[in-house]
Amino acid sequence: MDLQTPLMYVKGVGPARAAMLEAKGLSTVADLLSYPPFRYEDRSNVKSIRQLAPGEMATVVAEVSSVKSTGVRRIKGGLFEAKFVDSSRVPLVAKWFHGDYLRSVLVPGCRVALYGKIELDTYSGELTVMHPEFEILPHSSEEADSSLHVGRIVPIYEAAGKVTTRILRTLVWRILESLPAQADPLPESVRQRIQALDYWTAVRQLHFPPNGEDLRQLNSFRSPAHFRLIFEEFFWLQCGLRLRRSKVRMQPGIAFALTDRVREQIKIMLPVKPTAAQKRVLAEIASDMAQPHPMNRLLQGDVGSGKTLVAAEAAVIAVENGYQVALLAPTEILATQHYLYFKGLFSKLGYVVALLTGSLSPREKGKLKELIQAGLVQITVGTHALLEEDVSFRNLGLAIIDEQHRFGVIQRLQLMQKGLHPDVLVMTATPIPRTLTMTAYGDLDVSVIDELPPGRKPVITRHVSELRLEQVWSFIKREIESGRQAYVVYPVIEESETASLKAAEKMYHHLSDKVFPQFRVGLLHGRLSPEQKEEVMRQFKSGDLHILVATTVIEVGVDVPNATVMVIEQAERFGLAQLHQLRGRVGRGAAQSYCILVTGRLNDVAKERIRTLTDSHDGFFIAEMDLKLRGPGEFFGTRQSGMPGLRIANLLRDQEVLDLARREAVDFLEASVSEADRDGVIRYLQDHWNRRFGLARVG
Numbered sequence: 001m002d003l004q005t006p007l008m009y010v011k012g013v014g015p016a017r018a019a020m021l022e023a024k025g026l027s028t029v030a031d032l033l034s035y036p037p038f039r040y041e042d043r044s045n046v047k048s049i050r051q052l053a054p055g056e057m058a059t060v061v062a063e064v065s066s067v068k069s070t071g072v073r074r075i076k077g078g079l080f081e082a083k084f085v086d087s088s089r090v091p092l093v094a095k096w097f098h099g100d101y102l103r104s105v106l107v108p109g110c111r112v113a114l115y116g117k118i119e120l121d122t123y124s125g126e127l128t129v130m131h132p133e134f135e136i137l138p139h140s141s142e143e144a145d146s147s148l149h150v151g152r153i154v155p156i157y158e159a160a161g162k163v164t165t166r167i168l169r170t171l172v173w174r175i176l177e178s179l180p181a182q183a184d185p186l187p188e189s190v191r192q193r194i195q196a197l198d199y200w201t202a203v204r205q206l207h208f209p210p211n212g213e214d215l216r217q218l219n220s221f222r223s224p225a226h227f228r229l230i231f232e233e234f235f236w237l238q239c240g241l242r243l244r245r246s247k248v249r250m251q252p253g254i255a256f257a258l259t260d261r262v263r264e265q266i267k268i269m270l271p272v273k274p275t276a277a278q279k280r281v282l283a284e285i286a287s288d289m290a291q292p293h294p295m296n297r298l299l300q301g302d303v304g305s306g307k308t309l310v311a312a313e314a315a316v317i318a319v320e321n322g323y324q325v326a327l328l329a330p331t332e333i334l335a336t337q338h339y340l341y342f343k344g345l346f347s348k349l350g351y352v353v354a355l356l357t358g359s360l361s362p363r364e365k366g367k368l369k370e371l372i373q374a375g376l377v378q379i380t381v382g383t384h385a386l387l388e389e390d391v392s393f394r395n396l397g398l399a400i401i402d403e404q405h406r407f408g409v410i411q412r413l414q415l416m417q418k419g420l421h422p423d424v425l426v427m428t429a430t431p432i433p434r435t436l437t438m439t440a441y442g443d444l445d446v447s448v449i450d451e452l453p454p455g456r457k458p459v460i461t462r463h464v465s466e467l468r469l470e471q472v473w474s475f476i477k478r479e480i481e482s483g484r485q486a487y488v489v490y491p492v493i494e495e496s497e498t499a500s501l502k503a504a505e506k507m508y509h510h511l512s513d514k515v516f517p518q519f520r521v522g523l524l525h526g527r528l529s530p531e532q533k534e535e536v537m538r539q540f541k542s543g544d545l546h547i548l549v550a551t552t553v554i555e556v557g558v559d560v561p562n563a564t565v566m567v568i569e570q571a572e573r574f575g576l577a578q579l580h581q582l583r584g585r586v587g588r589g590a591a592q593s594y595c596i597l598v599t600g601r602l603n604d605v606a607k608e609r610i611r612t613l614t615d616s617h618d619g620f621f622i623a624e625m626d627l628k629l630r631g632p633g634e635f636f637g638t639r640q641s642g643m644p645g646l647r648i649a650n651l652l653r654d655q656e657v658l659d660l661a662r663r664e665a666v667d668f669l670e671a672s673v674s675e676a677d678r679d680g681v682i683r684y685l686q687d688h689w690n691r692r693f694g695l696a697r698v699g
């Protein structure tokens with residue numbers, strides 16, 4: 001047996017168990033060894049029932065003496081009670097609602113470890129525990145490995161189908177017993193510097209901590225073994241990302257010339273004076289573009305911070321050097337908006353700007369594609385239609401992707417392949433917490449615009465109960481009478497798009513017929529055709545519509561500076577980052593703007609979430625909160641194809657270890673390494689980590 005042995009061949013695992021383990025992503029011995037217990041129980045000094053105090057969380061080892069079911073079993077599965085006794089002869093009663101199925105599991109005479117909150121039933125005077133976690137133990141005489149499950153700190157694993165924590169514990173134990181000590185894959189110099197346990201000790205202690213180990217440390221993943229294994233996971237991830245990055249950096253690319261003429265043209269194009277932050281990030285982008293290697297840069301900036309203008313400056317550099325530019329946007333509305341903005345900016349320079357979307361007729365599309373291929377269009381703005389195979393450029397030099405989180409890595413590559421190592425700039429208005437830029441986006445350089453254009457007033461944000469909607473409507477009325485415009489947004493509920501659409505439609509009719517008969521109200525939602533959407537947006541932008549009732553399609557990038565009110569209904573249904581995005585649709589002009597979050601009654605957690613928005617305008621802070629509340633998988637609201645599959649490490653909990661691992665990975669690869677050491681790391685990554693991190697192109 002070695003680390004790569006399939007679990008199927010481990011004693012005690014047949015095809016059925018192997019399939020259940022596989023479903024959990026556990027297929028080899030190495031997988032199982034890096035499957036961490038989610039909790040530990042100290043059964044080294046188990047208290048007798050007599051010693052238990054009401055109110056404490058405790059582990060008890062005892063025998064079932066009798067069981068009974070009460071309550072209306074036919075309807076509810078009844079209330080199942082099991083009485084436990086140990087040598088102290090005091091009974092402990094465990095109760096489970098709907099627990100009738102336990103009848104065949106907890107039979108009198110069986111030995112069980114229970115874990116739960118001990119309470120005193122004042123009516124019967126008995127010690128009780130409700131819904132304890134439990135594990136059936138072998139009788140001490142029966143199995144040689146009974147000492148595995150009691151008399152020590154034991155690991156508790158998440159079950160894999162019918163493979164219980166006890167079976168998993170036994171399997172891990174057997175594997176650890178029969179494997180020879182494994183060599184340490186971490187470079188010795190790194191291990192010494194961070195003073196970590198060696199690999200084999202760490203793995204053994206992860207599963208079977210030495211007696212006397214601090215239980216709190218273990219349960220918070222902070223034991224020395226945890227530190228070592230978490231560090232290692234991050235270290236390889238960071239090495240892989242660095243190597244991939246330096247490899248891209250070695251590729252030949254276009255060295256754009258930054259001549260006086262280029263600078264002059266940028267000046268002519270600019271309609272406003274750039275902010276200091278815009279100047280700084282442009283300098284970063286320009287210096288990347290001047291390198292004879294491809295740029296791979298992520299441009300982050302809060303909504304309204306002026307990323308598009310910076311993208312336009314970069315486009316001038318490319319076009320003045322004789323190259324074409326492509327800008328990919330996630331929606332038709334956004335693409336159209338960028339197209340119009342760019343057309344305005346570049347008319348002064350005489351560039352040809354084109355819009356390529358799915359709603360063009362086949363003839364128009366065909367014609368446009370010809371022009372692009374002939375190099376007669378300098379700047380092509382488009383949606384997914386831009387990625388179609390028959391779209392080809394004469395010489396694509398700069399690929400810009402707006403709202404990167406709406407696209408996957410695949411689309412980024414598809415666009416890049418339309419040129420010969422073009423420079424790539426991806427933009428996002430969703431502030432991405434640093435832990436994620438260091439992992440999911442670890443192969444990109446990052447520029448941040450951390451300043452809003454001058455004259456912006458922070459949006460005043462208020463939380464209002466849905467019972468006071470009338471007041472919200474009169475507020476909107478006053479704003480519109482003084483010449484402004486307003487958005488009213490409804491959530492799209494994924495499970496029932498039709499129902500939420502109906503709600504938005506109903507409110508639209510209610511608002512336009514009953515509440516605001518004197519104003520013009522428009523409706524925008526995902527089921528409209530692209531032309532219809534565009535028409536509604538055009539009307540709102542030109543001021544023909546006073547109020548826009550919308551589902552979240554307006555979320556990103558919509559720019560109507562005269563709109564000053566954003567009302568979000570059922571705000572509790574939105575993610576924080578999404579609410580922040582929506583709020584960013586107002587406050588884009590000089591006038592004071594307002595964001596009104598309307599909700600039903602909220603529990604404390606939901607109130608806290610809403611308070612984050614009313615108290616803060618800092619997109620990065622809000623993003624961190626969102627990440628904490630929802631977790632990395634949910635963060636972007638779409639499945640994030642670039643997220644690495646971490647096993648023991650956790651991006652939220654282990655940020656400090658991530659920082660350390662990154663510094664060590666950088667030092668290791670840049671300073672100390674001989675060619676042989678470097679090859680060693682690359683080989684290790686290829687053998688062990690590609691499958692998990694998807695770093696398919698390392699080395």
Ligand code: ADP
Pocket residue numbers: 272273274275278301302303304305306307308309429453454557559561588
């Ligand atoms: P983002 O894409 O980052 O959300 P935009 O590029 O759409 O932001 O810019 C938001 C608004 O601010 C636009 O109307 C734009 O014309 C304006 N703007 C951008 N940069 C400046 C600046 N330096 N000074 C004044 N207005 C600016």
Ligand code: MG
Pocket residue numbers: 307308402429557
């Ligand atoms: Mg934008």
